[in-house]
Amino acid sequence: MSNNTMKFDTVVVGGGIAGLQAALDLADQDFKVVIVEKDASIGGKMIRLAKVFPTLDCASCITTPKMSAAAHHDNITIFTYCELKALENAGSGITAEVRQKPRFVDETKCIGCRQCEYNCPVYVSDEEQGGFNARKAIYVPFSTAIPQLALMDVENCTLCGKCAKVCPTDAVDYFQEPKDFVIEAKTAIVSTGFELTPLENKQQYGEGNIPNVISALQMERLLAPHGPYNRVLRPSDGMEPDSIAYIQCAGSRDKSMGVPYCSRVCCMYAIKQAMLLSGALPLADIAIYYMDIRAFGKGYEQFYQNSIAMGIEFIKGKVATIDAGENGTVKLHYEAQGNGGGVNIAEHDLVVLSLGMVAGWNPEGVCPVSTGSDAFIETVKPKIAPTLTDMDGVFVAGVAAGPKDIVDTIVEAGAAAMEASKYMVAMARTSKAAA
Numbered sequence: 001m002s003n004n005t006m007k008f009d010t011v012v013v014g015g016g017i018a019g020l021q022a023a024l025d026l027a028d029q030d031f032k033v034v035i036v037e038k039d040a041s042i043g044g045k046m047i048r049l050a051k052v053f054p055t056l057d058c059a060s061c062i063t064t065p066k067m068s069a070a071a072h073h074d075n076i077t078i079f080t081y082c083e084l085k086a087l088e089n090a091g092s093g094i095t096a097e098v099r100q101k102p103r104f105v106d107e108t109k110c111i112g113c114r115q116c117e118y119n120c121p122v123y124v125s126d127e128e129q130g131g132f133n134a135r136k137a138i139y140v141p142f143s144t145a146i147p148q149l150a151l152m153d154v155e156n157c158t159l160c161g162k163c164a165k166v167c168p169t170d171a172v173d174y175f176q177e178p179k180d181f182v183i184e185a186k187t188a189i190v191s192t193g194f195e196l197t198p199l200e201n202k203q204q205y206g207e208g209n210i211p212n213v214i215s216a217l218q219m220e221r222l223l224a225p226h227g228p229y230n231r232v233l234r235p236s237d238g239m240e241p242d243s244i245a246y247i248q249c250a251g252s253r254d255k256s257m258g259v260p261y262c263s264r265v266c267c268m269y270a271i272k273q274a275m276l277l278s279g280a281l282p283l284a285d286i287a288i289y290y291m292d293i294r295a296f297g298k299g300y301e302q303f304y305q306n307s308i309a310m311g312i313e314f315i316k317g318k319v320a321t322i323d324a325g326e327n328g329t330v331k332l333h334y335e336a337q338g339n340g341g342g343v344n345i346a347e348h349d350l351v352v353l354s355l356g357m358v359a360g361w362n363p364e365g366v367c368p369v370s371t372g373s374d375a376f377i378e379t380v381k382p383k384i385a386p387t388l389t390d391m392d393g394v395f396v397a398g399v400a401a402g403p404k405d406i407v408d409t410i411v412e413a414g415a416a417a418m419e420a421s422k423y424m425v426a427m428a429r430t431s432k433a434a435a
């Protein structure tokens, strides 16, 4: 074993809620687990949400303990800000080639004090806050990020040297290089999650260029207690919106966008956000334009009924196009179903697109695991063993296998961990019998 090779029982690719749960379930059984995450923090999309349906628990309050349990577990090692270069099973076990991207901050020295961030003079749009406010060119990704380490955004850094001057531990390293290492493991769990359907190919919805048309993930940030404005404001002019509309199936069940499937969570998250908005803006009118409501999980139908009782308006109709109206309003052209039908126009102060889920990782050229026609990881026994992939020793959990909510993600992560555990116990038995 060369000195850049490390051995573990399981390598988990993706440190969202699926990867964290699978890692914790294996680590609690005394397996040695390594999580490889591409972002600078673990937590995935769940740590970026405001509250979660159907309980309306604060997302950060239930995600942070899992993140911290994984970070402090003796059997779990976490590598963040890493690129997976290759993952294969040549017969003797799993080999993963990983590249640690340079943070331009020495991880062994950084104490997360943020002095570099406070003193950096460069302001850049903060993608963690939906692009609504600014961050610095050297920054800790967000307040509950794990690890609490700064990283430098070299594209925007002006090399003024202020961060290096104020760092109390001399951690800033402008010359840091990427580091390559190899992980050898007995099993792997792919939990690479999802991205939102890109809007660029939906010309009818303005390709992301109409002011005051935002994504549901951006609305999560507006609703979050530690969000960009601490209240819900319209991004173009800071006005408190009086009328807010949700457009359902804005990036799912839409062949023109290459996403013919249902993303399963958009009805529920739109209902959740509408309920939270009616608390945040009690005088605002909130409408949801929908084709049909899919409230499929335990307690979800009741959640939907509660939203109707709270006064959320449900308008059955497909929104065909969106245009910019006057004074920052947004005009929807939609075909109503029922009430005589016909093409209607409605104007709202703020419009939220319920974008769907597309696969978060394309394994092509990196790993020979198969994907389905929807680009999510293919499961070979979807009914009786839904976490099995077509690669020996490689399992899948969460949205990496297809759209699902947090409850199903957690259940699937536990199932993937159990399949991996069974596989490793069987392996140990075989080698004991052979000895």
Ligand SMILES: Cc1cc2nc3c(=O)[nH]c(=O)nc-3n(C[C@H](O)[C@H](O)[C@H](O)COP(=O)(O)OP(=O)(O)OC[C@H]3O[C@@H](n4cnc5c(N)ncnc54)[C@H](O)[C@@H]3O)c2cc1C
Pocket (backbone or CB within 6 Å): 013, 014, 015, 016, 017, 018, 019, 036, 037, 038, 039, 042, 043, 044, 045, 046, 049, 051, 052, 053, 054, 082, 083, 084, 191, 192, 193, 194, 195, 216, 217, 220, 265, 269, 272, 360, 361, 397, 398, 399, 400, 404, 405, 406, 407, 409
């Ligand atoms: C707007 C919105 C609101 C939602 N609200 C709710 C809700 O209220 N309740 C609910 O039950 N569900 C909700 N969901 C769904 C919920 O977000 C998902 O079910 C959950 O996040 C899935 O977790 P995951 O770990 O599978 O994927 P993710 O959260 O996407 O995590 C995947 C992780 O893998 C990493 N990764 C990807 N590719 C690689 C790679 N090649 N190498 C290393 N790492 C990689 C990513 O960076 C990420 O950290 C909502 C979704 C959206 C979009």
